[in-house]
Amino acid sequence: MQCAGYPEDKLRSLADRLPCRETQVTTLLSLMGEPDQYSYPSIFIYGHRATGKSHVVFSVMKDLELPYTFVDCVECVSPALLFHRVLLAFFGPDAAASLPRCPSLSDFVRLYKQMSSKTPATQTRFIILDRAERTRDMDFSLLPALLRLQELVSDNVTVILLSQVVWEKFRPNTGCFEPLLFHFPDYNKADLVQILSRDHHPSYTPELYASYINILLGVFFSVCRDLRELRHLAALNFPKFCEPLEKGEAKESDIHKLWRNIEPHLQRAMQTVYLREVSSMQWKEQQMDEKETTTPRGLSAHAHIELPYYSKFLLIAAYLASFNPARTDRRFFLKSHGKIKKTNFLKKHEKTSNHLLGPKPFPLDRLLAIFYSVVDSRVAPTASIFSQIMSLVSLQLLTQIGHDDQLDAPKYKCAVSMDFILAISRTVNFDAVKYLYDFL
Amino acid sequence: MTSKRKSTALTEAQCVSLAQKILRERLCQQRLPEQPVGLESQYRHLLELLKRTAVHGESNSVLIVGPRGAGKTMLLGCVLRELMNLKEVLKNVLQVELNGLLQTDDKIALKEITRQLHLENVVGDKVFGSFAENLAFLLEALKSGDKSRSRPVLFILDEFDLFAHHKNQTLLYNLLDVSQSAQAPVAVVGLTCRLDVLELLEKRVKSRFSHRQIHLLNPLSFTQYVEAVGSQLSLPQDFPHPKFCDEWNRSVTKLCEDKSVEELLRRQFNSSKDFRSLYMLLFLAVIRVSPSHSTLRESDLLEASRLISADSKANILHGLSVLELCLIIAMKHLNDTYDGEPFNFQMVHNEFTKFIQRKSHTIHKFEKPVVMKAFEHLVELEMVRAVDSATGKVQREYQLMRLMLEHGQVMEALQKYPQCPTDVKQWALSAFA
């Protein structure tokens, strides 16, 4: 990789710091051109998470010691922060300090002009915006302005936007200055192997680790391409992988044996990809204490929630209320309903089950009515019953629809899953399924 | 040839970088061209108008309308350049440049005007009853000393249409009002890419606007277009290294004649005539020039156009995991069954599990949370969009969603996809048939 205007050695060091991204780096450099040359006003770099967008850009800027500022748009709760960062980076604190209380774009541009007229850019200045998609919901004119900033401030500045959302989603409806689009492709399998093999375990040979990575990818590649996640998984499962080696049951040479050892384990781990059930640290400890690893007792291992008796019934009632049509209540909850066939009150359009469509909101009194009919003993409508409903809401097991100030007829929705309800009703031995319209 | 290059390699490298420097500036529109290409009539018209204001002190208002990248700013720039060459104009005329993107409301705009007229100290901390008063005061303040006539002011409003969104269009109203009444010589030049801009104006504003519009609908013929390309790429005669310059320019002319390049340009021409996209193309071509190959070749242009015409959605799709692809296909199925009705995760998962149970042999059976995470990823990529943005109240599983992809894109992605399992392909086909 060689590119005019930049010292060779730095480029070389860059090249091996950024594996599998040579082409991208070269393209980027050629886009930037030599430091004193103009670069395109705005460059939009997109690609999946963990394809090294920000990493590449950042390290290029850093190593080549170019004037740049790197801003993560999540941080910019207000554009003021963004302006502040930029001015600070380019013209020092006093410039940043001279920003008014809540600066408008025009203030920013004015200041920038002033400053840059004092100290014109000898090298291209770069403003790098990570998670650029956030700029859309800041201020309608911010993004278009940034895109043509070079023209607005008439200074050799280039705005680089990084995002994993495609440009089509950015373009405002009246159009704007089109940036230069530049895609960071996802790593293919070989790349992943190469990259992951880099952080191999000191006490084992790289070859072993590489083969381990190969096995890992063989299992996970179909479901997960995210480098970060794969890395996590690799770190997670490696101790298990080289368990036989420690025990002395196998040598590094017989990969097949190791594979047979790890394979079922990985298959199980498959069920928890992306879930981050256990932190790598905790996992290691688990490996320590229990040698034979059952499925990781992660977050989902204990989904059960202890609830007061009536809360359980309230929740069940809420579930029934939100998944049954209101008109079926009499059939379910009237003690002495005649034998009403389901067909009698099955309408044509109700073929799709409510469990697909999700919970419907229901008024408070319907909830209570159902509650009183399902709960076995006779309950007084005491204050604590109502407070329980509220606390269920605050625990996000129910959600309140509409405003909180609506006193006379608040509406709720049940926000828990079927199996959760079934588990609960089992504890109070109440057969919820019998009361569900979908399962008639 | 080779021997000479070796001998002059160093200077060669410098030449290349110098050439690039020039071209880059040109293509980033940092330097105005000598003559606006194919806009002569508009040029003369505008110049005439502004002269009237600048020299004879007539007020005026004009809109320059044209699609993005048609060269509005460039045109205006050229005109002003020429205008400013006249001595009496230069010392007399004042310029105020506003941009709809920056001056997002009238207060800011007024501040900016004051600043650009260098009247901050005059205004000091006066308080004004109304915007009109304030503006009047400013213009009054411009009356330079004894001469009864005040200095002409050129107001240049970029992104003119955005000013129309300001609160009851006070700024526009007042400016145009001034330009109507003979109180002070003022020219209001608006630049916009909206042809319907006049519909945006309130009646009272509209009535005060002299309905002069200059349209830049860029009637270039293809040959002119190609010429433009040539002129954009060729190096100026005063290039320090004439030999290199000749070589370069020759290569450029050769390039323009080349068949493949021509039909490439024609494609570009047909897709859009505007210069900016063209410049982007040329820029991408130029940056590929390096000491190792010191002249522009058609391969560079081809490569550049390939880069430009890449479908970004397809690119993103290519990076998805099989699981996520499956979800997309499931959504497609849903779209077909419920003809375009929005769907929620629950349904998608349902479809997916059906697929797993019936057809698939290779795809692993995933836990629901895992699938959910994959789904969330799609949402993050905005390939799936929530129908209403009231996310807080609704459970994630039941949020109604829409798929933001075309058949073609998905199919193409599937074709390109590295080792995509066959049964998934089958499934997809059954959907997209």
Place this chain on the structure above:
Amino acid sequence: MNETSSVSKGCFVFKSASRKRKRQGVDGYMGDGSDDNGKDRFRICQDLRETVQQHTEVLQDQLNKKVLDDLVQFIKKHELCNSSDVRRQGAREIPTAALMLGVNVPDHTMTFRSLCNLLQESVTPFVVSLHAKGCATVKFLIQRVLEQLMGRGMALDEEQDDETALHLNTQCSIGDLCQWYNSVKIRPHRILERSIKPEVKNNGLYWSLPIVVIFKDFEAFNLQALQDFILICSQYTQELPLIFIFGIATSPITIQHRLPHSVSSLLCIEVFHSLSCTQHLACVFDKLILTSKFPFKLSSRVIQVLIGIFLYHDFSVQSFVKGLQLSMLEHFNSQPLSVLCCKKQEALLRAKTLSQKNVERIRHLPSFMRYVETQEPQDQVLLLTSDEHVKEVCQKLLKNLHKYHKNYYPILQCLYSLTSLLPKCPMGKHIRELHVTCNEKNVWEMEEYHSAMQLLRILAKDELVAALRECAGILKSANTKKMQNVLKQVDEFVVRLEELDNLHTEDLPGDDVACSRKDIQRRTDLHYLQKSLLEKESRKTRKMSSFEILRNEVLQYIDELVREYLTPAELQPLSEVCYYSSSGVLRQRLNAAPRTSIQAALSHPFHYLQNEALKTNDGTVSSNAPDLCIIYKLHLECGRLINLYDWLEAFVTVSSATEDKEADSEEYNKPKNLKNACFIQAVSEMEFLGFVKSTKQKTDHVARLTWGGC
């Protein structure tokens, strides 16, 4: 007047009730001023409250100790990781502790308070605890964090105070936090100086003190804000050693349910479980109820009420304790004789100086009467006539009462330890259930008790020995003479059982023990048990191994103990002094039913306005009841929608039922529009009370908001 008081007070939420008591002056306290010793009662009550409070807090800390220590360990561990710069791949992961607290939200505050204190004194001064309320957006969230950290820091050195103040309200970013943190690192803060333990200082670790951010109620946080905050923080992991603690009430699932992968992959989560509230309650129960430390006792019914509220409504131990304290207040308030409810010596003194009125009261105590009846006639006479004698007796009785308590609890625990190891615990899983049963009636007459005894009879030897050992352990702590004797006895039993097998193992029939073992293993249903028992009986007649003889002896002894000591408290004379038994009142206080009380008020106005005219037999409404009541009664007959006109008609007819007999026409329609006015007002009141509301569906109709005929 009971109903009135109940209704009016029933409308209060219980909390404020207790508060009010405390705020009131001493003299204003304890009901009837006629009583001399109100002050004393108040004082006793107060310090009882205090002690209970202290006990609970101590208890709380003990119970939370483990999980808190784990947390501290966790944080320390990560602190080390930070300081030693081994930056793994996952360096961007923010260490996060998910703290499972259970749904008893009221108790959380206490836990968090102790957690904060612990952290601040043992780990780091930089602890931020966030409440979802203040953090609607990420901006506010960050602001809170900065305020709590820098605010605290700057408060100590004032010269920068104003500077930060302006800092905070202009724009606050984590970047500023970084600067501040570095500045603190460079010139160590006075807080650090104070708060850091020397050894930490020495090994120079303290420049990497972690910043702990506690999200008290994770569920309630605004998702977007939370996610953004985490994203932002993950940018700064290199500069700031951040550590999060999520206080989660429901279950760990919520984390991955609420955070998308892109965010959760930035966290490195470990789960910590605090003690479940039921265990917690059990401990509290042991320490506060099942002890002779406190003279004040709860009757079985009251206990049931409290437990019921706990189990059915809120798992909150705090409110359980509050309930206990409230019942205390009620007791001392309502029962004048509660002066005697205090430490033994004090009680005796007071008994000497009982006022004449109180002596009378004593005479009327049912338990005392029962006692009197058991005495010889002349004693009875004495007791009914001479106050002095009563005081004497009363002292004696008080002594007995205290003794009774001293013995009751050890034996209770012994019995529990015996029965709890039986299958399907016939006497109840928890000791509280056993306690309640014992308190209610004679245990030994109960079916469960017998079945339990039966089961005990077929207990295998080793189990029996183990159980006895346990009992011995319990008894050691009890320090009355009687208990010591019991202890001796038990020990002796143990010894004998021990030597049993090394004396004559040979004639101990192996099959017997074996089969009993077998039973123990596959004792499943009671039915089967009965059978086995019966055949055992039959076999016993045939032959009895020495072990069985001994076993029966032991059980015999235990049975005697139970009969002697576990007598129900009501039977104890003067039990009313210590036992608070009016569960009804307590229920009304703790589990208020505003609706029912209002409805009661409206449908039976007589209870409020004690006016004979309003006395009606149910269903009918008297014409001279308040308009509101009439309106209410009438609207009960209506359906979901009420036609105002019909309503008015009905109202007029009812309310003018009396007068229009003698009313002649021209003065009849004058009150008519008066009636309309009354009607309007009454209806608006109804609306105000939330029984009806105007509806869009039909003009001149109102909608009912209550359902059913209630």
